[in-house]
Structures are given as C-alpha cells and as structure tokens.
Amino acid sequence: MTTVRAAAHVHSEWSDDATWSLPAIAAAFGERGYGVVLLADHSREFPAGRLDEYRAACAAASTPEVLLVPGIEYNDPDNLVHVPVWGDVPFYGATPDIGGLLAKVAADGGSAVLAHPWRRDAWRRYDPAWSPLLTAVEVWNRKYDGVAPNRHAAALARREGLPSFAAVDFHTRRQFFPLAVALRLDTGRPDPQAVYRSLRSRQFEAVFRDRPVSGLAGGGGGRAAKAAGRAMEVVERARRTSAPVLRRLRRN
Structure with missing residues (x-):
C-alpha cells in the first residue's frame, strides 16, 4: 500500500471563477510536494457534453510526479450547498437537488x-439521510475557514460518523496552504x-503538514494537538479582524 499527498478541491480554468490552466496546476502543486490533485470544477457553468474532453485534458496535463484527477463541484439551485464528486460517473446537471x-x-x-458546510450556514x-451517501465532510476549507479548522464542521462530521476532509479550495495563489488528504492507495503509483477506490473505501486522512486535522479540530489527539488547534483559532480570528483594515490600506 502506498500513501500519497493529495491537494483536494482545486479549481482550474474549467470553472467559471478560476483561471489557472491544468498544466500550471500540476506544476505548482508538484513543487509543493503533492502527488495527486483532486480537481473540483464547478457544475453551474460546466460545458454541457464536455466531460470526456475534461477528463482527457486532466490526463494530458498530468505528469509522472503529479496525477490530476477530474472532479465536479455541484451546487443546489440557490448556490448554498456544495458537493464535490469524484469517480467514473456521469455529469449530473448544473444545479441538481442535493439529496x-x-x-x-x-x-x-x-x-x-x-464542502464548507459553514459557508452561508449551508x-x-x-439532512441526516445524506450521511450514508457521503464519503466525508470538509472540516477545514482554506478559502472559507482560513488558517484553522472549523470546530463546528468537525462536530458535524463526528455526529454523523463521517471522516474529516481537508480542502484548499484553490482558485488563486492565496489558497496555497499545507493542507492535504493523505490517500492510502492499493497500487505502487x-x-x-x-x-x-481509496475515496470510496475511506482509506484517507486529512492532514495539516504531517499532523491529523481531526486532533487539531477537537476530535482527539491529546492535549498538545488541542492546544495547537486553539492557537490556530486565535491566529485565524486575528487574521479575520485585521483583513478589512489591510484591504482599506491597500486601496489608499
């Protein structure tokens, strides 16, 4: 069995709100030590009938060091609940009913x-009926949760008996961050x-650097992990407080 670091929830120019090309994504994440990139391009403006072309483009842009795995992030009709999907599955439409x-x-x-269940109080x-159908819950989304895991999302995952997932939610360079999903693969490469298969069988672990996210988010891991998690929350609160001030200064 092989363990590989995957960057999860990455958007390319195939999304309506991102501009990075697939080759640029492979190069940038490869430089940062990832062996897999789990793409999650948006369903809402996805070109109808181009799923096969998208998969072929991901395969062509993959390198010997970095595998690009195509995926689609679906949202409901009012763009509240988001669900990235991976696998040999069809395209399910622009804005499907989530259930x-x-x-x-x-x-x-x-x-x-x-994805990011605390964005807009999604x-x-x-619905608890979703739990047997889900693979995991994002308990740390770099774009929306910042530099600390979301304790509330982690509590939701524990309550529903679902694994934790860590996502960079990459759109721009600002989302580069040492979050990963450590995939345990049954192949050498x-x-x-x-x-x-790793995703379906839940053979993965969400990690920050080399530390399990579950401990940092209050799900165990000992006093040191909990203390580190609390410190990260303090940093994130300070970042959010200072961000509007910094934006005003940059505009002036």
Whole structure:
C-alpha cells in the first residue's frame, strides 16, 4: 500500500471563477510536494457534453510526479450547498437537488464530499439521510475557514460518523496552504482508479503538514494537538479582524 499527498478541491480554468490552466496546476502543486490533485470544477457553468474532453485534458496535463484527477463541484439551485464528486460517473446537471445527487453518486460508485458546510450556514440544510451517501465532510476549507479548522464542521462530521476532509479550495495563489488528504492507495503509483477506490473505501486522512486535522479540530489527539488547534483559532480570528483594515490600506 502506498500513501500519497493529495491537494483536494482545486479549481482550474474549467470553472467559471478560476483561471489557472491544468498544466500550471500540476506544476505548482508538484513543487509543493503533492502527488495527486483532486480537481473540483464547478457544475453551474460546466460545458454541457464536455466531460470526456475534461477528463482527457486532466490526463494530458498530468505528469509522472503529479496525477490530476477530474472532479465536479455541484451546487443546489440557490448556490448554498456544495458537493464535490469524484469517480467514473456521469455529469449530473448544473444545479441538481442535493439529496437526489447523492443517491445517484452512491448508486454509480462515486464519492461525494460535503464542502464548507459553514459557508452561508449551508449546514442548516443538512439532512441526516445524506450521511450514508457521503464519503466525508470538509472540516477545514482554506478559502472559507482560513488558517484553522472549523470546530463546528468537525462536530458535524463526528455526529454523523463521517471522516474529516481537508480542502484548499484553490482558485488563486492565496489558497496555497499545507493542507492535504493523505490517500492510502492499493497500487505502487497513483492512477485514477486507485484514487477512486481509496475515496470510496475511506482509506484517507486529512492532514495539516504531517499532523491529523481531526486532533487539531477537537476530535482527539491529546492535549498538545488541542492546544495547537486553539492557537490556530486565535491566529485565524486575528487574521479575520485585521483583513478589512489591510484591504482599506491597500486601496489608499
């Protein structure tokens, strides 16, 4: 069994709000020590009928060091709940019903992750019937949670018996951050099918550098891990407080 660091929830120029090309993504994440990139390009403006072209583009941009795994991030009609999906599955439409989407993904052998549940209070729509259909919950999303895991999202994952997921939610250079999903693969080298099997069987762990995110988010790991998690929360609160001031200074 091989363990490989994956950057999860990465957007390319195939998304309506991102501009990085697939080759640039492979190069940039490879320089940062990742062996797999789990792409999650948005469903809402995804070119209809181009899923095969997208998969071929990911394969062509992959390198011997970095495997680009195609994925789609779906959102419901009012853009509240988001769910990245990976696997040999069809395109499920621009803005599907989330409950119906999860049932189809599970039936088709794919993997679905609940993204940034505290963005716009998306967690309020959580249906416990989704739990058996989900692979994991993002308990740390770099774009929305900042430099510390989200304790509330971690509590949701524990309550529903779901693994933790860590996502950079990459759109721009600002989202580079040492979060990863450590995938345990049943092959010597990464390939899409091995990645899909790892996700389906939950053979992965969310990590910050080399430290399990579950401990930092209050799910165990001892006093040292909990203290580190609290320190990161303090840093994140300070960052959020100072950010508006810094933006005003840059404009002046």
